[in-house]
Amino acid sequence: MSSDQSAAMLIIGNEILSGRTADANVKFFANILGKQGIPLYEVRVVRDIEIEIIEATLALAEKYDYVFTTGGIGPTHDDITTASIAKAFTVKLELHKPSLEKMESYYGAHLNEARKKMAFLPEGSVPIETRITSAPGFRIHNVFVMAGVPIIAQAMLESVLDTLPNGMPVLSRFVEAYIAEGDLADIMDAIQTEYPDIDLGSYPFFRNETVGLSVVAKGRNIDSINSAIEKIATHIKTLGHELTIDAELPN
Amino acid sequence: MSSDQSAAMLIIGNEILSGRTADANVKFFANILGKQGIPLYEVRVVRDIEIEIIEATLALAEKYDYVFTTGGIGPTHDDITTASIAKAFTVKLELHKPSLEKMESYYGAHLNEARKKMAFLPEGSVPIETRITSAPGFRIHNVFVMAGVPIIAQAMLESVLDTLPNGMPVLSRFVEAYIAEGDLADIMDAIQTEYPDIDLGSYPFFRNETVGLSVVAKGRNIDSINSAIEKIATHIKTLGHELTIDAELPN
Known part of the structure; x- marks a missing residue:
């Protein structure tokens, strides 16, 4: 399955790595970007x-068409993403006046030095503004730098979607049954070979203390996806299992 | 904050990247490893x-003391983790007889070729066995290769904990209040400077449609953590806010 565009995410997040918080942005970004054809x-x-942020940013920016970072653009001492990204691209920070004005109007007398830091963006970057917060994210080269708080990160993603190309969206369908993965391995292998333009994956789950399996067909050719899913469903039925299948996607 | 040991995770997961599933292993692994002093x-x-798995495995194995992979060790065509890891370390796969015997006894007549694949491990690796499944994970060098299904991944982690050193656990306490991050930035900066042996982080949240903040102090010195948290709590009170503070950690 080839793709025109590709994306990566860089989560700058001690709170994820310490186990304090579970990431809540990846699933949202993956779905929105996938629908726009940017898997x-x-x-x-x-x-x-700093060095971790710089190295990861540059590695991902070189390898993929777009990189979305989340986290670390707030006012506190541990919010070092903006300065680190500027360093990664060897540019200085400069005041983004419209953002400072927005923040002045929002914070009034509470606009302290810590908050003013958020109006400084790397030279040459384009601010990412939302209605949720007066402090912006920004785009520099192919890197989109966004807040970590999910509702702000998601608003920032939505505000840049129009500036990104529309690739061919990745479509998917699934069939689920209380069947073991090993009992479907051969047929899945055969069907994957028959439809090289889709990705066929299988994901075991436990529900009601029983082992089950989701078989997912993904790709850009809806006919291949439909045929593959139908063949797997038929096979599951011949093995005597009930199954759940999602509705057919629109053509 | 220095550390004796370090860990990384490599999640082999089309289903995470497609947005179909949210990862459920990172938080668990982070907490368990952190308690054992292996952040x-x-x-x-x-x-x-294959090439993505190989490159990421080698990069992380070189950089950190331990790498934990999850996903892709099942019986189906898309389960390529074991073969990829063997290739990363340029070794062959060989039959692990005790696992095959276990699987024969568990699957009986249902032990097909696809399932037998799970009994082949990279040469020189040590199997990771659990009571949940007859198919093993394995350790090779400093890489622990585990299933993706959370209850199996977690059982595999627990079964190897005794083989890992006990570092000094990372402790943490937090204080939460409905206060904006920018109003605490200065005091946090000062307290971080005063206690260089802890990591002070702040994480905004939205609850009941109100902005709030968790301030988290992490480290190995409980006295520094307690002092820092008390000072921040006192400061929040002087600003006229209510707060929630977690119980003091055992010394």
Whole structure:
């Protein structure tokens, strides 16, 4: 399955790595980007440490068409993402006046030095503004730098979607049954070979203390997806199992 | 904050990258490893593609003391983790007889070729066995290769904990209040400077449609953690806010 565009995410997040918080952005970004035909190909989570942020940003920016970072653009001492990204691209920080004005109007007398830091963006970057917060994210080269708080990160993603190309979206269908993975391995292998333009994956789950399996067909050719899913469903039925199948996707 | 030991996770997971499933292992692994004094320093999620798995495995294995992979060790065609890891360390796969015997006894007549694949491990690796499944994970060098299904991954982690050193656990306490991050930035900066042996982080949240903040102090020195948290709590009170503070950690 080839793709025109590719994306990666870089999560700058001590709170994820310490186990305090579960990431809540990857699933949302993956779905939104996938629908726009820009599949997510890699995710990294690194600590709030300058060299880690720089190395991961540059590695991902070189390998993929777009990189989306989340986290570390707030006002506190541990919010070092903006400065680290500027260093990665060897540019200085400069005041983004419209953002400072927005923040002045929002914070009034509470606009302290810590908050003003959020109006400084790397030279040459384009601010990412939302209605949720007066402090912006920004785009520099192919890197989109966003807040970590999910509702802000998601608003920032939605505000840049129009600036990204529309690739051919990745479609998917699934069939689920209380069947063991090993009992479907041969047929899945055969069907994957028959339809090289889709990705066929199988994901075991436990529900009601029983082992079950989701078989997912993904790709850009809906006919291949439909045929593959039908063949797997038929096979599951011949093995005597009930199954759940999602509705057919629109053509 | 220095550490004796470090860990990374590599999640081999098309289903995470497609947005179909949210990862459920990172938080668990981070907490368990952190308690044992082996903090998690990086996470990567890559596609089920051999070269991606090989490159990420080798990069993380070189950089950190331990690497834990999850996903892709099942019986189906897309389960390529074991073969990819063997290739990464340029060794062959060989039959692990005790696992095959276990699987024969568990599966009986249902032990097909696809399932037998799970009894082949890279030469020189040590199997990771659990009571949950007859198919093993394995350790090779400093890489622990585990299933992706959370209850199996977690059982595999627990079964190897005794083979890992006990570092000094990372402790943490937090204080939460409905206060904006920017109003605490200065005091946090001062307290971080005063206690260089802890990591002070702040994480905004939205609850009941109100902005709040968790301030987390982490480290190995409980006295520094307690002092820092008390000072921040006192400061929040002087600003006129209510707060929640977690119970003091055992000394």
